[in-house]
Amino acid sequence: MAQERYEIREKLGQGGLGTVHAAWDKNLNREVAIKRIRRSQDDDKLEDEATRQMTQETGALAALQHPQIVTIYDVGNDEEGPFVVMELLKGETIDAIVEKAPLTTEDFREFALQVQEGLIAAQDLGLVHRDLKPSNVMVSWLPSGKFQVKLVDFGLAKFAPEPEEQTVDQNDSVYGSIFFMAPEQFERGPLDARTDMYAIGCVYYYALTGMTPFQGDTGPQVMAAHLQHRVVALAERRPDVPSWLADWIMWHINRMPDDRPANAREALRNFIELDIPSTQAMSTGPTEPAPEAPKRPRLIIPGAAPSEPQAAQPAPAPAPAAQPAPAPAPAAQPVPVVPTPPAPAAQPAPAPAPTPAPAAEERPEPVQTQTAPQPLSPPAGAPPSVHTTGQQAPAASAETAPNAPPPAPAVVPAAPTPAPAPAPAPAPAPAPAPAAVPIPAAPAPAAVVPTAKVASPATSTVQLAGRPAPASGSTMAAQPPAGATPPASGIQTPQAKQGMGNGAKVAIASVLGVFVIGLGIMLVQMMSGNNQAEVYNALVAEAAKPETTEIAVDSEKLNILLNSTRAGSNKSRETVYKALSIAKATDGTDIDSRIAEFATTETLPVDIRVSLLSRVLRKRANPAIKPYLLDFARKTDDEQAAAAALTAVIEVGGEEEFDDFLDVIQFSPSAAVRRAAEKATAEVIKDSDKKEQFGSTLATASKNVNDDNRRTMIRLMGYTGSKSAEEVITAALEGDDNLDKLAAIEALKNWADESMFETLMEFLEEQTDEQLRPKAFDAGYQFLMSDDRELDDLDAEDYWKMLARQAKTEREQNTIIGGLAKNETSDWALAVIEYFADESESDRVIDRAEKALSHIRERQRVKGDN
Missing domain, CATH: 1.10.510.10 (Transferase(Phosphotransferase) domain 1)
Known part of the structure; x- marks a missing residue:
């Protein structure tokens, strides 16, 4: 890969034949995902097949420019093999x-x-x-x-x-x-x-x-x-x-x-x-087949007997009054499906009779799921959604329900039409008008949320209440203004000019004062905003220089950098992360604590929080921030964020926090966070020289916790390989609880040394349980295939032969053959594979064994030539 263009950030996952990393495209300043083939150490044929499949995948995806399919940006090949650069997706999988x-x-x-x-x-x-x-x-x-x-x-x-x-x-x-x-x-x-x-x-x-x-x-x-x-x-x-x-x-x-x-x-x-959601009935469970609409999919109902074509039945009579509810039916069980013959084409049915309203006592059946359905919503910290209802595409128009009263039509006054002017007549003396009540200012009209099928309103003139339209032929001058008292007939009384009261003058002065103060504040804020932008640009420009290893900041500049991470379209966020990672205080500000507090208490998108925790704080590596991170991990329900916080704790010296990790495992209400804490604890144990001490702590803790946490402790004991852990694991394998046995098998798969491998093989030999036996076999295989484990040739021969003797099924035998063909070139490996080639009853196993023998012999020849 061209190192000058892509900077690898972190490994996101591994599956199939590829490994996926998050990376930064330096040329285009954007985050990308890079998928690379997982190399085989010795099997060139397997690597060639992986390369072929990735190339084929690239061609397929490059041809698909579609908003519902991940986008390919680039493809290349370097000393590490071929790679594909694609869009980095940030979100959640549907299973999460x-x-x-x-x-x-x-x-x-x-x-x-x-x-x-x-x-x-x-x-x-x-x-x-x-x-x-x-x-x-x-x-x-x-x-x-x-x-x-x-x-x-x-x-x-x-x-x-x-x-x-x-x-x-x-x-x-x-x-x-x-x-x-x-x-x-x-x-x-x-x-x-x-x-x-x-x-x-x-x-x-x-x-x-x-x-x-x-x-x-x-x-x-x-x-x-x-x-x-x-x-x-x-x-x-x-x-x-x-x-x-x-x-x-x-x-x-x-x-x-x-x-x-x-x-x-x-x-x-x-x-x-x-899709006519407003008129479709809710499902009430399997029913007898009814005449289908022409476009209805042909469904094979589980447990239904073969149906015969039936003539259309007349509409049912209205349901009688509600009766007491019958006893609940037994829970549904999966049954083999009996295929039904295709239903005949539906005949035109008579118009359905109106459906009677359900009785008041009726209730919809409860949803038979483990958790009640909930609408999707943006992740915590994201801006609020402008979509206030379920996010579906426009559905078919809702129809008025039967028996519902029609909606009242909106009354819109029409524009006045002048009537023909009448013949001139002597005007009568004007009658004295009563004193008019002052008309208050009309409030702003309230916004009306339209319902389904809103018709476009006709253009009209809207008139304020209390202001009738002038009569035909009249003018504004012909009507006295509202609230005026008409003078006596024939008397002209000039209006007296009234001066402004003191109260009004004070009010105007106050308003002007407030306006001037507000204008001043606004100008100061604008100047401050401009100054902050200049400071931010200078910090980012300095951090972007490859030679920069330290950024001097004070409390104000630190705040500017932290707040800039919130911006959803901030293309310089990666540079901001670098600036925060190398920032050094000029005024005594505790930068690490401030970043930790910001990352754990502010409302932020998950990816930004994770980056601040796992990249910025992890790189700064200040042990003083561990309390912030541990407290956050205990309280959050976000697995990603908790894992990032715990990883940062490990990087800054997590061995001392072993007990705190166990505390998270025992008391966090989130199962996802407990899983993250278990992974972090395992990493601490693997890298520690206190395995015996940790094993004793786990063995003691396992006696005083609930069942789930006890099994977590059992799994973690495997990484210690301690004597106390050995006792607990042996007791679990000999007990009656299958879940404890599964936890013990997992512990043996990760055992710190080879001392318990024979115990695992003895358990496997005695097992007939369809769930436990495959788990035990796979644990033995993964133990031998682990990259972290170094076995001398004699031990490897003994252990592989032990496992091979337990390979009873076709899958297990093929697993042994594949593992040996990949890892071994010794003569004893050839002997094991030859045994399967001669003794297996499966043609597939025999064929695979013969190919593996040829492959190992070729590798032996090449190794001998070198």
Whole structure:
């Protein structure tokens, strides 16, 4: 990569074949994301395949300039391999959002419309994503407060003008997240746009319920749920969702591809035709099939028997008076779906009878989700949204409800029309007019919020109350001014000129004084603002110089720099971060405390808060700020910000704060923050020489906390490798609580040395539990594959052979073969792989073993030549 252009900031994540970093484009002064292939140390063939897939991904994405798909900026190749520069998205993935609460129907409508638009653009180019899941759907916020959806990570996508066969990765497992994969992906069948329709249908189901449609405790169970189509209808999970919408989503996840939408364009067309939210009934759960509208998707209802074509039935009679509520039905269980034959074309139905109003006792069914749906809103610290209702695109016009009174028409006075002038007649003597009441000044008219179907008002002349229009033929001079007393007939009395009272003079003087003072304050503020702009520009210009290593600031200049980070369009924010990182006080100001206080107490966007904590304060590395950061981590519910604060604590000497980290784990009300604290604590333990002491502390703490925190302590004990931790782990493996056992397995995966590997293998050998056994095997494999672990050749041989003896399934055997082919060139590795080639009952294992043998022998030859 051209180092003079891109500055790597931080690693954002790693998945599939690529690693993603946040970076700064120095030429264009903008943040970008850089995706780079994760290199294989020895396997050139694997690296070539990764390069080919990334190049293919780049071509696919570069052709897609669409607001709902991540944008590619640049592509290149350097000494570290090929890389792709793309738009850096700031927001949340849909799984992070739904973890808090499922979407409301209104927000889901806008969400689905945007997703469908993005899929249409991709499918028009023949592109199949193949890995649609909640973590690949990003929601960000526009300046107005409206959310925008983008599809990301086309790392598995390929151009597919014809259906293509499913491929496998280096561990012989299919790509994609198992909860959102279509059945044909498990069967390694042909893939096309209908595969993506199934996956996005699962995402839609998850977005509305917070639960995946096909569930299971293990991978095989989830796979069986997909293949046998065991699913609870969405209408039962969310009875408040319109029935047409529930059916539309379930249409996507039909078992057979031919029963799904052919593509996103067909699905969107159907969505728009059915979307009449003001007249659609709410779903009340699965019902008997009724004659369908011509454009209604063909839905296969879970648990329904094959339906027969039925003639149209007359409209039902009005419902009788409400009866006592029946006993609640048992909770819905997933059942295999029986495919129904296509329904006949719907016949024209008679006009429906008016629907009687529901009885007062009726209540909508409760939503069957873990958390009540909540509307989406911009992140904390963002400007308030100008969108005051659910952020959906314009829906069909609302219709007047039956039996509702028509809206009262707005009365607008018409412009007066002069009548024909009558014949001249002698004017009668004017009658004395009563004294008029003084008319108060009319207040400004209140703003009226229009409702649905507001008609454009006719142009009219609006007249103030109390001022009738002049009679036809009259003039203003012909009418006495309001409030005047008419003089007696024939007597001329000149008006006496009245002087201004003292009270009025004082009032005017006061107003003028206030005006002069306000004008002076405004001028001072303008001058101060100009001065602050000059100071800011000078600070940024100095910080932008490569040779600058220190910026002198006083309290006022520090405030200017801190407040400048708030500006949403501040293109110099990166330079401001540098200035804050190297600022040095000239007046005794405690810069570190001020920055820490600002970052932890002010209302800020998440990305700015995280940057101040994890970059500015981390670089300044002042131990005095630890109390600010720890207090913030205890109180916040933002996982990103908490993780940034705890990371900064570690950088400035977190070993002394071990007990405080445990305090966050035990007492933070946020599960996300507790996870961040667990990760930070693990990093402290790994880098410390006090492992035995920390192990004893964790073992003691695990006896006096709740179940969740006890399992956290058990997981952390693995990093200590202490004697006290060994006792706790052994007891957990021998106990009856499977969740404790899972925590113990995780601890053994991260054990500080090799002393407990045999214990893990003994546990694995005795296991028959479908959940525990795969976890134990994977823990052993990850223990041996860890980059942080250095084993001598004899130990490596013993441990790999122990694990190989426990490899019973095809997946496990392929995992061993892949790991050895990547890491080893010893003769004992060849012997282990030859065993699988000779003894395995799986053709796939035998084929993979033979290829691995050839690969290792070639590497041995090259190594010998060198």
